[in-house]
Amino acid sequence: MGDSEPFSYPPIDPVNFDLIIVGTGLSESVIAAAAAAIGKTVLHLDPNSFYGSYFASLSLDEFTSYLNSHSVHPSTDTTATTLGNQHDDGNHVVVELIQQSLYSDVEVFSCASEKENFLRENSRKFNLDLGGPRTLFCADKCVDLLLKSGASQYIEFKGIDASFVYEADRKLANVPDSRAAIFNDKNLTRIEKRRLMEFFKLIQQHLAASSDNHNNSDADDRVDGCNISEEDLESRFVCFMEKMRLPPKIKSILMYAIAMADYDQENNEFCEDLLKTKDGIERLALYSSSVGKFPNVLGALIYPIYGEGELPQAFCRRAAVKGCIYVLRMPVIALLIDKVTGLYRGIKVASGQDLYSDQLILDPCFTIPSRLPSSPTDYSIERIHILSQNEVKRMVARGICVTESSIMTDVSNCLVVYPPRSLYPEQHRSVRALQIGSNLAVCPSGTFVLYFCGVCKDADEGKKLLQAAMNALLVLPVAGNPDNISSDQSESADIKPIVLWSAFYMQKMTAGKFDRISSTPAPDGNLNYNNLLDASEKLFHQLYPNEEYFPETRSPEESKDDNGISLES
Incomplete structure (x- = not known):
């Protein structure tokens, strides 16, 4: 090629x-x-x-x-x-x-020998992203640029159906990204729902006051009512959320599944990119303004057909x-x-x-x-x-898996975020996974493509991150024997999707x-x-x-x- x-x-x-x-x-x-x-x-x-x-x-x-x-x-x-x-x-x-080359440590597996003919015969029905996982927020700069440049007439999108957070007890929890989602979430306690609603309300008041103050050039016309001080805005976002008495589960969802932080924000020793409150609020605002922006998109994210x-x-x-x-x-x-x-x-x-x-x-x-x-x-x-x-600057560990079933019943396209320490105690960086189904024309009917990535300092750390993330959701083959699965995985083989094909690779960031x-x-x-x-x-x-x-x-x-x-x- x-x-x-x-x-x-x-x-x-x-x-x-x-x-x-x-x-x-x-x-x-x-x-x-x-x-x-x-x-x-x-x-x-x-x-x-x-x-x-x-x-x-x-x-x-x-x-x-x-x-x-x-x-x-x-x-x-x-x-x-x-x-x-x-x-x-x-x-x-x-x-x-x-x-x-930007790539190293490439490993490609055809994991199920009885499916090799199927994969070979349907190779051209796959459209696999070299730089995945990637999506667009409905209200982000890429959407604005597509519209302004006129490039939007050459591309079509579908919405991502759902977003989940992987929890240490091997469960996928919904990301409550709107008032209705918070109200209907059965995994949140009443206290968690109330605290989350109060926090979102505070953020909305701050953004409204900031917008009004920006539009009023006369200092005498500035709007009082911004409840977040400059000191808080410059503080660490995780500290501000603690000050607002948010429970650990809610902090994790906000930090890693909505604000999309890469590093463990509660561990100064390993956090290479501390997120300030003002930046965290901007990311929450982008996510919030993306939900409901397009009438036929359920969540905040869209993906190109x-x-x-x-x-x-x-x-x-x-x-x-x-x-x-x-x-x-x-x-x-x-x-x-x-x-x-x-x-x-x-x-x-x-x-x-x-x-x-x-x-x-x-x-x-x-x-x-x-x-x-x-x-x-x-x-x-x-x-x-x-x-x-x-x-x-750093490396990105990327992985792709092709499966015959979805990680969630009745969900074709979804995002999964693994917060730091959700996979193993020494996990200092978050991992993101994006599942895309055949309705987006990236794979044959009846199959799914899962993209994984995590920022890492070297290939060993990157491989460990991806391997743990994949094992949490999928049935992977035993090393050296692609036709078998490990004994601890075989018990859940009827639940977890079995991987037909996979690729791992490290990519330099410059x-x-x-x-x-x-x-x-x-x-x-x-x-x-x-x-x-x-x-x-x-x-x-x-x-x-x-x-x-x-x-x-x-x-x-x-x-x-x-x-x-x-x-x-």
Whole structure:
């Protein structure tokens, strides 16, 4: 999969562009659409044969092949091209680009031999997300951006039916995300219901008062009635909830299943990202405003029909309408650096052609050699070292399982959150799982796909997190014998879904870099896309500081019904 035959392509014409983008991931595709919308000439390249890069949705065979061909052993360094580090082509210094895999520790299992033929014959009926689990909140930035850009006309969604919290006693508890849900929840005591209702009421009063104060520019007209002090807003969210006398169960639901915190907020030693009250309230407000936003969506979350890969494709289609040129199966192998100024001038593609642009954006896998030989030419090596400084922030452990039954009877699409310490005492990070059924066109009828992820510091921790999360809900095969299940699992085999196929892999998280040569961030461990979209908008404004991000203009032929999100009931 992904084998390229660049020499079969005719030369790209023209050769000069305002912006060249390499990789069709979500960030790159959004920026391509935004730049094309303001009239910039954009060339969008991808070495793969499909759109989406690390955000793609692939068939079962394609997914397995892509993971295996784009992964490295943790001790393996980057893979160099055959150019050598750099050479002189007359006007430019040609500096090789290196593709560094974001994936490692890949393990793929076909767990039930009698189902191998079924999986093989139905491979193309799967649309498996490389960057899952992912969803959109009904009221989040991605929905707003789809509408503003016009990309919403190229994508359809369905609602996620339910959200659950995994409890240490091996039960799945409903996430009470509305007044009606709280009232009808039989797992909450009367005291828990009352405290939760009072807390939600306080949050709503604070948000209403903050909104009124924001709208009143005259200080004398400011509205009193904000019951949360500035001191509380800057305090830790978990401490504020304790101050509000919320029971432990309610705190856990709010912190990890609604505010979506990654780390154990009650353990300072292991918490790498303390959530402040003001940020926790913002996340609760996003969740709350998402519930009921669309009449045919029961909860707060929606998911694209045909998978996550539809999102970057929607923005690519929008960019193409505005004149962006697309070429797939076209690897980029080198940068062209001006011999005198040391500034970026263009790229060299695998066909041998040189292409030029004012700006360049690369997807997060690209880097340059960390050690460049001294050059006889008078140019600044520091300018291109920016790509060798794309540090790894953390890792995300990702896993996918295909089953023949749902984890919950009569529920097809659902989210499950495992709070810290719910799986084992040393679990310092939360895990999220998303089950998607065939009604979203990601798998054959009668099967389900479950995505798992957790932020981790290394592969050992990530594997332990995923293994525990999967064992809690599913029947997994015994290592080395995919046709058998362990004895402790066999008792619950009639209840838990049996895994037919699974994949584990670790993915590096990298931050984006902004300069004449920029790179986008790698997929993160969040459930939604807000942080990635914030980074994309920041990069756009770095490139074009005086331009509007997706100006709201449309031509007559684009004025058909594209002003809403398409949802199937």
